[in-house]
Amino acid sequence: xxxxxxxxxxxxxxxxxxxxxxxxxxxxxxxxxxxxxxxxxxxxxxxxxxxxxxxxxxxxxxxxxxxxxxxxxxxxxxxxxxxxxxxxxxxxxxxxxxxxxxxxxxxxxx
Amino acid sequence: xxxxxxxxxxxxxxxxxxxxxxxxxxxxxxxxxxxxxxxxxxxxxxxxxxxxxxxxxxxxxxxxxxxxxxxxxxxxxxxxxxxxxxxxxxxxxxxxxxxxxxxxxxxxxxxxxxxxxxxxxxxxxxxxxxxxxxxxxxxxxxxxxxxxxxxxxxxxxxxxxxxxxxxxxxxxxxxxxxxxxxxxxxxxxxxxxxxxxxxxxxxxxxxxxxxxxxxxxxxxxxxxxxxxxxxxxxxxxxxxxxxxxxxxxxxxxxxxxxxxxxxxxxxxxxxxxxxxxxxxxxxxxxxxxxxxxxxxxxxxxxxxxxxxxxxxxxxxxxxxxxxxxxxxxxxxxxxxxxxxxxxxxxxxxxxxxxxxxxxxxxxxxxxxxxxxxxxxxxxxxxxxxxxxxxxxxx
Numbered sequence: 016x017x018x019x020x021x022x023x024x025x026x027x028x029x030x031x032x033x034x035x036x037x038x039x040x041x042x043x044x045x046x047x048x049x050x051x052x053x054x055x056x057x058x059x060x061x062x063x064x065x066x067x068x069x070x071x072x073x074x075x076x077x078x079x080x081x082x083x084x085x086x087x088x089x090x091x092x093x094x095x096x097x098x099x100x101x102x103x104x105x106x107x108x109x110x111x112x113x114x115x116x117x118x119x120x121x122x123x124x125x
Numbered sequence: 126x127x128x129x130x131x132x133x134x135x136x137x138x139x140x141x142x143x144x145x146x147x148x149x150x151x152x153x154x155x156x157x158x159x160x161x162x163x164x165x166x167x168x169x170x171x172x173x174x175x176x177x178x179x180x181x182x183x184x185x186x187x188x189x190x191x192x193x194x195x196x197x198x199x200x201x202x203x204x205x206x207x208x209x210x211x212x213x214x215x216x217x218x219x220x221x222x223x224x225x226x227x228x229x230x231x232x233x234x235x236x237x238x239x240x241x242x243x244x245x246x247x248x249x250x251x252x253x254x255x256x257x258x259x260x261x262x263x264x265x266x267x268x269x270x271x272x273x274x275x276x277x278x279x280x281x282x283x284x285x286x287x288x289x290x291x292x293x294x295x296x297x298x299x300x301x302x303x304x305x306x307x308x309x310x311x312x313x314x315x316x317x318x319x320x321x322x323x324x325x326x327x328x329x330x331x332x333x334x335x336x337x338x339x340x341x342x343x344x345x346x347x348x349x350x351x352x353x354x355x356x357x358x359x360x361x362x363x364x365x366x367x368x369x370x371x372x373x374x375x376x377x378x379x380x381x382x383x384x385x386x387x388x389x390x391x392x393x394x395x396x397x398x399x400x401x402x403x404x405x406x407x408x409x410x411x412x413x414x415x416x417x418x419x420x421x422x423x424x425x426x427x428x429x430x431x432x433x434x435x436x437x438x439x440x441x442x443x444x445x446x447x448x449x450x451x452x453x454x455x456x457x458x459x460x461x462x463x464x465x466x467x468x469x470x471x472x473x474x475x476x477x478x479x480x481x482x483x484x485x486x487x488x489x490x491x492x493x494x495x496x497x498x499x500x501x502x503x504x505x506x507x508x509x510x511x512x513x514x515x516x517x518x519x
Contacts, residue, residue: 064500075500
């Protein structure tokens with residue numbers, strides 16, 4: 016488990032990007048905290064810079080949209096899901112448990 | 126409709142094919158491509174592909190899922206030379222005639238060459254082959270590179286060449302780079318990016334002539350040696366990259382009878398004079414406008430295909446233009462339709478920090494938005510542009 020931040024430092028609509036390999040971003044969206052791979056599966060853009068609406072995050076570069084709950088793409092140009100990761104809160108600290116499945120290689124996505 | 130032929134194995138052609146299947150077309154789907162490749166993504170050709178960060182395999186737009194879902198008949202390395210509207214056939218260079226109930230024109234645009242540029246070492250950049258040939262020369266050691274045109278292609282190529290350690294000069298005929306796309310003020314800011322990274326920008330001067338090692342002229346097989354500017358200046362050059370725009374690839378349609386005017390003339394829904402023929406992507410002049418942007422080529426085909434399958438125009442493509450450019454580590458994003466003379470108003474950030482978002486306004490109405498290294502506010506501004514006039518908050 017990796018400490019992310021204090022819960023009060025992640026208000027609704029906010030996000031924290033962790034410079035892991037690959038980077039992971041924790042979002043505070045409607046309905047709770049969600050963690051997904053930060054890099055859009057379509058092309059190299061940081062979803063932490065994206066547009067958050069409901070449980071959807073829209074890529075800032077080409078407007079591909081993903082459901083934070085499942086990582087599934089909602090529209091083109093993305094066609095592959097993001098990895099999702101477990102987030103928990105313990106005594107006011109947000110913790111991230113990265114998924115064990117390996118990330119796709121960069122550039123692997125169409 | 127039993128058979129649809131998509132002419133152009135491009136981003137727009139592929140998205141037309143995907144739209145055909147997703148909108149219920151179950152007939153025979155042909156995709157004709159003049160290049161030998163399956164559809165690939167062109168934006169990285171000026172950037173990651175030139176610098177070596179990505180390889181040709183990474184540019185592929187199709188995958189096994191496409192093969193399964195589209196079940197297309199690929200006709201690659203097959204150049205369309207005519208469209209016979211009488212029998213509704215696409216005619217290929219080898220004489221084959223592809224009878225079709227519907228035709229999607231997706232032949233894109235071709236890079237405009239500089240006059241008399243037969244010299245070795247002179248490049249345009251549109252296709253994977255173009256980029257591969259430039260990339261190979263850039264790997265032969267440090268070179269003096271002259272880029273003609275400081276538009277998106279020129280600026281991105283200059284940025285890539287500079288990052289590879291080449292000595293780069295950019296020649297721009299206009300007073301500022303990108304002025305026609307971004308306006309004078311933002312264009313002037315983009316000019317600063319070149320200087321920030323040690324690239325010389327020569328503005329307001331055209332290219333008079335290229336010269337080979339053995340003097341002027343354009344004898345084939347001779348290597349370029351220097352570039353003569355219209356003010357008499359001489360720029361030594363080992364490599365010249367010409368990025369002075371693109372023209373729609375419509376020569377093959379000249380005898381078709383379809384109206385052409387800097388593109389295939391069609392309505393806002395991509396439908397030509399013939400309802401069974403639609404145009405998508407760069408080649409389409411829809412409702413008087415032609416767009417050469419990636420986002421348009423990806424999204425507009427779904428509208429054109431809808432109209433094709435309906436047999437008449439039932440929808441128009443109304444999304445405001447959006448494009449981006451990555452150069453010198455800066456990401457520039459633009460959305461909307463600005464007019465000459467629009468007022469530019471800074472929304473946040475600072476141009477001198479190379480990080481800002483701004484809007485264009487015409488008589489108090491917001492027409493467009495631009496940002497450099499400010500993706501989040503830009504996303505907000507871009508969304509607001511999509512709303513009807515009058516609902517945009519100040």
